[in-house]
Amino acid sequence: xxxxxxxxxxxxxxxxxxxxxxxxxxxxxxxxxxxxxxxxxxxxxxxxxxxxxxxxxxxxxxxxxxxxxxxxxxxxxxxxxxxxxxxxxxxxxxxxxxxxxxxxxxxxxxxxxxxxxxxxxxxxxxxxxxxxxxxxxxxxxxxxxxxxxxxxxxxxxxxxxxxxxxxxxxxxxxxxxxxxxxxxxxxxxxxxxxxxxxxxxxxxxxxxxxxxxxxxxxxxxxxxxxxxxxxxxxxxxxxxxxxxxxxxxxxxxxxxxxxxxxxxxxxxxxxxxxxxxxxxxxxxxxxxxxxxxxxxxxxxxxxxxxxxxxxxxxxxxxxxxxxxxxxxxxxxxxxxxxxxxxxxxxxxxxxxxxxxxxxxxxxxxxxxxxxxxxxxxxxxxxxxxxxxxxxxxxxxxxxxxxxxxxxxxxxxxxxxxxxxxxx
Numbered sequence: 001x002x003x004x005x006x007x008x009x010x011x012x013x014x015x016x017x018x019x020x021x022x023x024x025x026x027x028x029x030x031x032x033x034x035x036x037x038x039x040x041x042x043x044x045x046x047x048x049x050x051x052x053x054x055x056x057x058x059x060x061x062x063x064x065x066x067x068x069x070x071x072x073x074x075x076x077x078x079x080x081x082x083x084x085x086x087x088x089x090x091x092x093x094x095x096x097x098x099x100x101x102x103x104x105x106x107x108x109x110x111x112x113x114x115x116x117x118x119x120x121x122x123x124x125x126x127x128x129x130x131x132x133x134x135x136x137x138x139x140x141x142x143x144x145x146x147x148x149x150x151x152x153x154x155x156x157x158x159x160x161x162x163x164x165x166x167x168x169x170x171x172x173x174x175x176x177x178x179x180x181x182x183x184x185x186x187x188x189x190x191x192x193x194x195x196x197x198x199x200x201x202x203x204x205x206x207x208x209x210x211x212x213x214x215x216x217x218x219x220x221x222x223x224x225x226x227x228x229x230x231x232x233x234x235x236x237x238x239x240x241x242x243x244x245x246x247x248x249x250x251x252x253x254x255x256x257x258x259x260x261x262x263x264x265x266x267x268x269x270x271x272x273x274x275x276x277x278x279x280x281x282x283x284x285x286x287x288x289x290x291x292x293x294x295x296x297x298x299x300x301x302x303x304x305x306x307x308x309x310x311x312x313x314x315x316x317x318x319x320x321x322x323x324x325x326x327x328x329x330x331x332x333x334x335x336x337x338x339x340x341x342x343x344x345x346x347x348x349x350x351x352x353x354x355x356x357x358x359x360x361x362x363x364x365x366x367x368x369x370x371x372x373x374x375x376x377x378x379x380x381x382x383x384x385x386x387x388x389x390x391x392x393x394x395x396x397x398x399x400x401x402x403x404x405x406x407x408x409x410x411x412x413x414x415x416x417x418x419x420x421x422x423x
Contacts, residue, residue, distance in 0.1 A: 004420055005092035006040045007107065011047035011070070013186050013222045014291025015098030016054050017273070019118070019157045022409040023097065024063040030417055038420070039089065043107070044070040045099040051187050051222040077103060080110055091423045095416065097157075101125055114419055118157060118412060126150065131419065133412045154411035158294035158356060159403050178386060179214045180205070181278075181285035181301070182267060183292045184228070186220035190288050192239055193308050195231040197375070198286055200244020203263045204379035209386065215267040216282070217259065218275045225250055225257050225269050232259060243308070244375040283392060284385060286378070289354045293366075297357035298403050302395040304381060305355040307370035361402040366395060 006027070010020050024040060027033070042064050044054055055069040068082060076082050092113035096104035101117050101124045108115035109128075116131040117123065119139045123132045126147040133154045134140050140151045182202065184194025202215050219225060231237045232248030240247060248267075251260045258266040270278050276299060279285070285296055285303040296303050351364075358364050369378065385391055 002091055002423075003037045003039070003089045004423065005089045005111075005113070006038060006416065006420075007092060007094045007111075007113070008040065008042045008064075008097055009045065009094060009099055009104050009107065010042065010097045011045045011054075011099040012050055013054055013057075013220060016042075016044075016058055017221060018291050018295060019097045020058070021061065022157070023095075023412055024061065026409050026413040027416060028063045030413060032417055033420060039065050041066050041068070041086070043068045043073065043076065045073045045103055046070045047099065053222045057221045077106060093416065093419050093423075095412075101129070105129060114423065116412075116415060116419065118154075118408075119151075120157070123151065131415060133408070133415055135408070152411070152415060154415075155406060155408035156403075157408045157412075158291070159298045159406045159408070177212045177214070178209075178284070179216065179282045180382070181282040181287075181296075182215060182217045183285060183287035183296075184217070185288040185290065185292075186222045190290075191223070191227065191231045192237055193243060194288050194306075195228055195248075196237060196240040196243040196246060197306065197308055197373070199232060199248050199259070199261050199265075199267070200246040200375045201286065201379050201382065202265050202267060203244070203246055203261050204375050205382050206265045207263070208379070209383060215265065216270055216278060217267055218270045218273075218279060221273040225259070225271065228259055228269070284382065286382070291356075293354075294356035297355075297360070297366075297399050300396050300399040300403070302385070302392045302399070303355070303357075303366050304378070304385070305358075305366060305368045306373060306378065307354065307368070308373045309371055357399055357402055361398065365398040365402065 008020055008024070010016050020042065027040070028035060040063065042058050044067070047070065050070060055067045058064055058067045066086065068076060072083055088111055092111060094104050094108040094111070094113050094115045096115070096117040104115055104117055105125050105128050114130045116133060117129050118133045120135045121139065123129070123134060123139055123143050126132070126143045130150065132151040134151045135154070135156050137153060140148055140153065143151070182198040184191055184198050206213055217228065219228065229248070229250040234240045234247055246261050246263070248259045248261045251258050251266070257269045257271070259269060260266050279296070279301060280299055282301055285301055287293060287296060287303050287305055289305060289307055293303065293305060353359050353364060353368065355366055355368055357366055358368065367381065
């Protein structure tokens, strides 16, 4: 096998953890590929969801040989140069796993490589892209028949969540002991609201629930416990006063880190990633929108999806052009206020869905709460769901029915292996 470059193009924290990681692990496990001659490069494009630490996370993965940070992306796209003067083999493939499909086309043409795009909802630039890994038949049907031969249906990468040794499912007879997962997000625009709001809800439920509760936060790989602790203090986060007025601090006991609230509630921080074993012990999770709703859905964990909008300028995480405009200097805050006000008004009027399981089902199977949410309202909903185990079991059953077809990562890897052999 000649030396071969595999370039993976991606962007946000959700894509690199739920798409890139399972794919590169499977590629490196392929015995039909000479791994010594395969070089994998990850190129990150700018994303409004980015924390800025994605490249550091990916650099720690042994499956990837080199990583280009998002801040260097446009220099590479325009001039084909990197700060470290990367060299390129004669043969290669650009694999799109997040961002803008046009970037994959440009990079492939610049380097003279083949192109393979994972098309989740739409296959674009079908005249020029060489191969598409389509999520489902609907993606294929959107392109002209003359180009459908480029498509292979692989399934949903969001459903790639797997557990090597799955534990027994949690009991939904929750009167005496429950585990509740808290997922505040990973980027500042979500953490500034999510951390204090979830702490306040935890205290509310703790004080009113008749049994023992183990609260956990699966720490996203792009942040640290110290970052969570930062947003839990009033001196760093003025929104705490509007979101329950509960502060928190980091404490350590027996080598375990907790985020402890004013009232003494200890929220156990899980720093191992992925932590599917811990998540599957949860009877219920409280989460913000994003890839985490897809992961929870794939694990069939009941959830309540929270979209608080106490500070409209804080919600600068929308996709596409609105998200980019909201993060511009000077006009960004004004634009963010306008966008979020319109989003809330439109959502409440048209009942738009944001959680992935609801999008898959085209109806609300897990509760979505948006607007100026109150701690008491959410806390009472949590207690109501815990006191109705049949409701939690029904949600779990619905999640099993709507989660996407698995096996997408393996099928994409087989496509990669075939393209390598053909080259």
